[in-house]
Amino acid sequence: MAIQTSINGKAVALSAEPDTPLLWVIREELGLTGTKFGCGVAACGACTVHVDGEPTRSCSVPVSEVAGKSITTIEGLKSADGTLHAVQTAWIAAQVPQCGYCQSGQIMAAVALIEKTGRPSDAQIDAAMTNLCRCGTYPRIRKAIRAATGQAAVAVEGAA
Amino acid sequence: MADNTAIDSASEAPLKRKGVKRRAFLIGGVAVVGAGLFGISIADSNAAKDAKARIIGEGEHGFATWLKISEDDVITIYSPHTDIGQGSNTGLAQMLAEELDATWEQVRVVSAPAEPAFANVGLGRGFLADMTGQPAIINGIPQSFLSFIARQMNLQITGGSTALRFTGQITFQKVGAATRLALMETAAKRLNVPMDELTTQDSRVIHAKSSQSLRYGELAAEAATLSLDNEPKLKDPTQYRLIRQSMQRLDIPAKVDGSAQYGMDFAIPGMRVATIQAAPVRGGKLTSVDTAPALAIKGVEKVIKLDNAVAVVAKGYWPAISGLRALAPSFSDGGHADVSTASIFQAHDAIIAKGEADGEAGQGDVQAALGTKPIKAKYQVPFLHHAMMEPFALTAQYKDGKLDIWGGMQDPLATKMLAVEVSGLDADDVTFHPMIIGGSFGRRLPMYMEIVEQVTQLAMQLPYPVKLIWSREEEVAQGAYRPQSSAVLQAALTDKKRIAAYRNDYAQPESAEDETVFPYILPAVSRRHFAHVSNQQTGAWRSVNSTQQGFYNESFMDELAHAAGEDPVVFRRNHLTAGSRHLRVLDEAAARSGWGTPLPAGRGRGVALVESFKTIVAQVVEASVGEDGMPKVHKVTTVVDAGSIVNPDAAMAQIEGGTIMGLSSAIGEAITLEKGAVQQSNLSDYPLLNMAQAPLSQDIHFLNSGAPMGGIGEPGVPPAAPALANALFAAAGKRVRNLPILTQAKG
Numbered sequence A: 001m002a003i004q005t006s007i008n009g010k011a012v013a014l015s016a017e018p019d020t021p022l023l024w025v026i027r028e029e030l031g032l033t034g035t036k037f038g039c040g041v042a043a044c045g046a047c048t049v050h051v052d053g054e055p056t057r058s059c060s061v062p063v064s065e066v067a068g069k070s071i072t073t074i075e076g077l078k079s080a081d082g083t084l085h086a087v088q089t090a091w092i093a094a095q096v097p098q099c100g101y102c103q104s105g106q107i108m109a110a111v112a113l114i115e116k117t118g119r120p121s122d123a124q125i126d127a128a129m130t131n132l133c134r135c136g137t138y139p140r141i142r143k144a145i146r147a148a149t150g151q152a153a154v155a156v157e158g159a160a
Numbered sequence B: 001m002a003d004n005t006a007i008d009s010a011s012e013a014p015l016k017r018k019g020v021k022r023r024a025f026l027i028g029g030v031a032v033v034g035a036g037l038f039g040i041s042i043a044d045s046n047a048a049k050d051a052k053a054r055i056i057g058e059g060e061h062g063f064a065t066w067l068k069i070s071e072d073d074v075i076t077i078y079s080p081h082t083d084i085g086q087g088s089n090t091g092l093a094q095m096l097a098e099e100l101d102a103t104w105e106q107v108r109v110v111s112a113p114a115e116p117a118f119a120n121v122g123l124g125r126g127f128l129a130d131m132t133g134q135p136a137i138i139n140g141i142p143q144s145f146l147s148f149i150a151r152q153m154n155l156q157i158t159g160g161s162t163a164l165r166f167t168g169q170i171t172f173q174k175v176g177a178a179t180r181l182a183l184m185e186t187a188a189k190r191l192n193v194p195m196d197e198l199t200t201q202d203s204r205v206i207h208a209k210s211s212q213s214l215r216y217g218e219l220a221a222e223a224a225t226l227s228l229d230n231e232p233k234l235k236d237p238t239q240y241r242l243i244r245q246s247m248q249r250l251d252i253p254a255k256v257d258g259s260a261q262y263g264m265d266f267a268i269p270g271m272r273v274a275t276i277q278a279a280p281v282r283g284g285k286l287t288s289v290d291t292a293p294a295l296a297i298k299g300v301e302k303v304i305k306l307d308n309a310v311a312v313v314a315k316g317y318w319p320a321i322s323g324l325r326a327l328a329p330s331f332s333d334g335g336h337a338d339v340s341t342a343s344i345f346q347a348h349d350a351i352i353a354k355g356e357a358d359g360e361a362g363q364g365d366v367q368a369a370l371g372t373k374p375i376k377a378k379y380q381v382p383f384l385h386h387a388m389m390e391p392f393a394l395t396a397q398y399k400d401g402k403l404d405i406w407g408g409m410q411d412p413l414a415t416k417m418l419a420v421e422v423s424g425l426d427a428d429d430v431t432f433h434p435m436i437i438g439g440s441f442g443r444r445l446p447m448y449m450e451i452v453e454q455v456t457q458l459a460m461q462l463p464y465p466v467k468l469i470w471s472r473e474e475e476v477a478q479g480a481y482r483p484q485s486s487a488v489l490q491a492a493l494t495d496k497k498r499i500a501a502y503r504n505d506y507a508q509p510e511s512a513e514d515e516t517v518f519p520y521i522l523p524a525v526s527r528r529h530f531a532h533v534s535n536q537q538t539g540a541w542r543s544v545n546s547t548q549q550g551f552y553n554e555s556f557m558d559e560l561a562h563a564a565g566e567d568p569v570v571f572r573r574n575h576l577t578a579g580s581r582h583l584r585v586l587d588e589a590a591a592r593s594g595w596g597t598p599l600p601a602g603r604g605r606g607v608a609l610v611e612s613f614k615t616i617v618a619q620v621v622e623a624s625v626g627e628d629g630m631p632k633v634h635k636v637t638t639v640v641d642a643g644s645i646v647n648p649d650a651a652m653a654q655i656e657g658g659t660i661m662g663l664s665s666a667i668g669e670a671i672t673l674e675k676g677a678v679q680q681s682n683l684s685d686y687p688l689l690n691m692a693q694a695p696l697s698q699d700i701h702f703l704n705s706g707a708p709m710g711g712i713g714e715p716g717v718p719p720a721a722p723a724l725a726n727a728l729f730a731a732a733g734k735r736v737r738n739l740p741i742l743t744q745a746k747g
Ligand code: FES
Pocket: A036, A037, A038, A039, A040, A041, A042, A043, A044, A045, A046, A047, A048, A057, A058, A059, A060
């Protein structure tokens, strides 16, 4: 029985087994490979997508749970005419990615944080941005989030 | 010629090279290194033709293997390096485009095909030869890399922070300059003017006198027929407009919109997905497995038994991993059941106590000068996992007698050659297609990547293409770790607060001598290696042995400073040569960090000075201990002398990230063993530093001394652990001698 959901604004009927993690449905059934597999146990955040606007580690959510919900992946952030989301633009300006593998997840987490808080403080950034980056791009992720929300690049020490 | 000797005397290749028809050709390719700069093309016209056939299309013209110019002025550079996110391909493009006077916006850089015609001769020359008229930069490279290179003959490796130092300086700048000359020569003929009246700018040759100019694209076809100058004159650095600029990295746009295709992302019609479990105790074999429980899972198609592993092939990753988890395979333990973290440390203690070293370096009569009551301390560090964010994934297809493999590797050409060996196919029938890499840090070298062998074995027996994915669990349990290592350090001080003698006895599988630069000038110093090998596979972990050796020496220097009652910066200064680069770097770090100025209660500063890959880094860490025992890093000041920098912002990113990786490993990371097997299972019990734990403030400063260019990808890592440990001592009075710090806090 197909699972009905919406991905990046498009209604889709998914044929995967209901226990399949959303991540693998996105990557293998829908072919949207911007969402990454890093650990499979909700530890790294590389697989972060939005489910009804909530940042969600898709490796640990069975696809049956997203029936009827609306999912956004990194591919869905650009506007219809291909313009990058302001957070993506900030990511390029700050030259954030190194290997880049974690960055789809980082950007999805950052977009959700900004949508929720408007102008996140350093403490809010610390609390929300728990995605791992082995390349150590955290300083630039912070810089990009601050820039995207009109805040100065250099944080006040002790604000966290 | 020296190059020949190095190669011919190389020890036996680790695997037999069945079917590698081109081996002789490859050796020939390296052997001509001294003769020509521009790759194999000059030495071997067939290889030149092969290279051109692979990359040159309609309306495009090739130069020296690495470069093509299209008639609409697009300049494409073929990089023999794998850009793992350090920006080396952008840097290489800057270097070539600089000398070519190319319009930056029209420069593209792509991976060179994993073919012998694209073997990296500049790298070979950098590794194997002392360069005529250029400083002998070979000293910065670990011997293990050299012998590996000599054995494998592949020369497409990325490692040792060599891309810009070797390939860039030795080949790419010269290719750019020589191509520019060829374009000018063509223009001079066409405009009928003397060449010295011509200048170049923005991909045009300009004759100012007659106000004429020609586009590179118009000149390319004819210029490509000229032979290139082997030793073109390079620009004076004062004329640079691309080198030393923070050009935006060319790979970044595709990494923010999800379009970058990593090995994990590859797909091809009909492809199946496999996953695998190897013997948990390294060295063990698969003894039996009942395949039925996996085959009962919907989507599972096959269970394949390999010598030491079992693989499940399915329609997708989820059924594959579910099938694998349903199995209860039996593995032997290869006789390693009593290996544990503790047993390895005990073995280290025993061999160091016995005193029969496998290698020694240093000078002076250390034993006598140490006297009867040396200051002595024992340090221990654990195995470390690379933990790159993309787990291994390679796709292979065997069809019509040909094998194709897709994925991200640090050494594409050696990967191909390994697949040739495993498959038994002719080298011409095996193609490796390099893709973007989701982190590596030394992990993705085919010599210790069983997945190359595994996926080849699977593909050779399957009627469809197969993508083999290692679960993170497999990746953590089957690493090529930084070695677990111990050191016993001893020193004697004079009554003038100077070191009279210094000894570093360390135990681990291989000598660290090639990566260890001990910068202090002492009357007597000795470094002794005691070899101990366990059943675990060890490999190059970002900056190789410099992390543990940096931790040992710079922590112990701190202990000695305190024992002497001296400030740790002053104590180090007193043992460095006046006017040396090391001293300048240390002084600058002390000044910028506010060394010696008051700090809030509970905070301390620690300093460390480590040279690796020809780059000198001094770091001051400001830290405190949180209520939970977790070290809190408040501020890091880093001063770097890498000689010169090609792309300052990309270099900055490497130091920032390297520092965080160094702190992460020092604070929380450890691979431990029990009964011969790894105890950690995933990133949930192998804790990487996250955003909240990373320092909020990093002040990074480059001193461009003009010394020969050093590496930038690795040298940021080693100082972090000792600087942090020293800061924690200053803050709380507790000396950190075992890593990671968190285990020590708990235990
Ligand atoms: S893959 Fe989902 S959190 Fe790591």
